Amino acid sequence: MAKIVILGSGGFGLSLAIMAEHCGKHDVTVWSKFQSEIDDIRSHGEHVQKLPGVPVSESIAMTSDISCVKGCDMLVFGIPSSFVRDVAKLAAPYVDDHMVIVNTGKGLEEGSLKTLSEVIREEIPTQKMVVLSGPSHAEEVARCVPTTVVAASENHDAAEYVQREFGNNFMRIYLNDDVKGCEIGGALKNIIALCVGICDGLGYGDNTKAALMTRGIHEIARLGKACGADPITFSGLTGIGDLIVTCTSMHSRNRRAGILIGQGVSPEEAVERVGTVEGYFCCKAAYDLSRRLGVEMPITEQLNHVLFNGGDVRLALGALMNRPQNYEEI
């Protein structure tokens, strides 16, 4: 039996807790910064806003006391990117060397432009960092819909530990040692999902979406390569796999926010209405990173213009369509 602490009682943190509980072999505790969120979950028996209709068993312990981290075997971050550093700081005093630390958040830190596992490692120096990522909507993980993800780590034993302890009939976990590639793929696919949503909102068709997805993964891979990732990683579950699930599903908050923007709602209001829209924050960070590294990312550049400079969505698409015609770079 592993003692697992999950930081974050939002959709993904809870879905992992429910799934770990189904394995029947773990002692699972979920931490939230907000006691009111825990009280709501307990009084309704479910998280009404994030995972309606999915029961949260009383056997999953819930607390707002961060000292719950002490003595666990596996510490899982299920925290939106903007708050990861603060939560890592809170948890750090209770972490010891034997713990495996897992990041499931998808984003880049604004300003530093670091991946989230890099942010966590700055606050919690560890040799046992694992990134768990891939096509895995919380709404389906929590309902035991068969799902495949990747445990990525430079530490093979730590990745294998996560594979063994979290893997079950519904969750198949592959290993990968390209941590950078897996994290960049997971973070940047949200940018493309926002763009696909915008096309849906504008009433454009499947051709446009296929174009965005295909050219989108290429520009993500280009940035990843410049950061030292293996370009082949972007053909895998954390790259094209997660891009597909996010761009094609109405579970995706990035896609749903994009639809609102395409229908004429301002980006700020769309994010306000939908909730956690990681692509909104990641777009700015990815654009800054592309400029710092001199990597061409036309889709990200146009979305950045729409989100932060009041750019018009139709003109942004026009700018993409009217770029100089060229060979297909793959």
Ligand SMILES: NC(=O)C1=CN([C@@H]2O[C@H](COP(=O)(O)OP(=O)(O)OC[C@H]3O[C@@H](n4cnc5c(N)ncnc54)[C@H](O)[C@@H]3O)[C@@H](O)[C@H]2O)C=CC1
């Ligand atoms: N929902 C999904 O299907 C998946 C989400 N992820 C990633 O997991 C991360 C978390 O996403 P979700 O659980 O979906 O978010 P969510 O929107 O469902 O929940 C957000 C949670 O963050 C916590 N929170 C809010 N403000 C905070 C603060 N200042 N300090 C600490 N905690 C705070 C709250 O407990 C809140 O419930 C994101 O990076 C997301 O991209 C990854 C895979 C799938």
Ligand SMILES: O=C(CO)COP(=O)(O)O
């Ligand atoms: O990352 C996800 C699925 O793998 C969830 O996507 P959204 O954050 O767009 O809901």
